[in-house]
Amino acid sequence: MARIKVLLKSKNNPAPIYIRLSDGRNVDVMAKTNYSINPSDWSSTKQEPKDLKDIHYANLNSELVALKSNLLKYYNKTNNNLLINTQWLKDFLNPAIEVIEEQKLPTTLVEYIDFYIDYRKHEIKETSRKKFNVIKHKMERFQKKRKKPILISDINENFKNEFVEYYKAEGYAQNTMQRELVFIKTFCKHARHLGLETHPQLDNLRLDRAKVEKIYLSFEELEKIENIKEGKLSESLENAKDWLIISCYTGQRVSDFLRFTKEMIRVENGKHLLEFTQQKTNKIMTIPIHKKVLEILEKRNGDFPYTISDQKYNDYIKKVCEVAEINNNIIGSKKVETATDSGIYRKKTDTYKKYELVSSHIGRRSFATNFYGKIPTTYLIYVTGHTTEAMFLTYIGKSNKDIAMELTNYF
Structure with missing residues (x-):
């Protein structure tokens, strides 16, 4: 069975990242990729950058994962009569390198x-x-x-x-x-x-991130949204309300959950499962359907709410939360016009009514935050799609002190 590794061969900074393909005794080839990294930032055991909270290293890791996946597909499709050697691997890694070298690269x-x-x-x-x-x-x-x-x-x-x-x-x-x-x-x-x-x-080169409030909807607030009296919402707002509840109980990005259809549902051993491909990662996901989502499907004769644009969804759920009186004052950031009729908007940190800060991303964060400590973190990470537990904990705003205090419950 073919095995693929990414590794460093140098302690110099930056060190080129190599890729190695082996398959039994007959195939063992290695070549330099177009990627490099500071060796002190590389985990040899995990074959990935150490700090995946760093956006650059998270992107690098995603590219290396894709590279390994593509190499395996390329190897499996290769004719059995073709010699698998270093040149074969170089041809895979740099199919267009000669064209690039012939043209002048931009310097600005x-x-x-x-x-x-x-x-x-x-x-x-x-x-x-x-x-x-x-x-x-x-x-x-x-x-x-x-x-x-x-x-x-x-x-x-x-x-x-x-x-x-x-x-x-x-x-x-x-x-x-x-x-x-x-x-x-x-x-x-x-x-x-x-x-x-x-x-x-x-x-x-580094810049520090500013600490921002992690806005999410608690179970109590979700209950207030669910219990909005009949007739208080228009059809379009009722539709958006159902999507909001679905997002808070599936933990998916807006680019994914607004595409959910009943054809994505299957039942195994009496359990309802939802299978779809994440747009951002191309990862095939299978997740269990929460009873709150099943209640919405039952109300809609087995269908999900009708599809709307991301922008309309963003606008509508603010109104839904306002009707539900999610209006406590909290510190947060939102885009505001820099001057009247300027048409220029910038994010401003201030005290706002909570419903003003609700956006399409709130469902994923609400799921992760509400179920943290109730569902094993490994399962939560699977659903949300975070690469590491450290990234997940940062996402929900858990500091080292928070984790230490939670650990005291076990002492």
């Missing part, structure tokens, strides 16, 4: 983002493409303000300081800065993989 960040999107067009999702283009347009405006191009080789501490000053002046939140700096580093590291020079300070 703005141009490279376009190149990166095109280079990875068969791998990245449409949501990622849009996200990268948003960053590109911001860099275009930043470049215009600083009156000189942003070179890949100039992404260093001085750039980071300029970047922070510009984002603050434009009213962007700390976490927006942190997240987009991580993506800028990803673009630059990709350029380095293909041979462009990057600054020695690149790998160590």
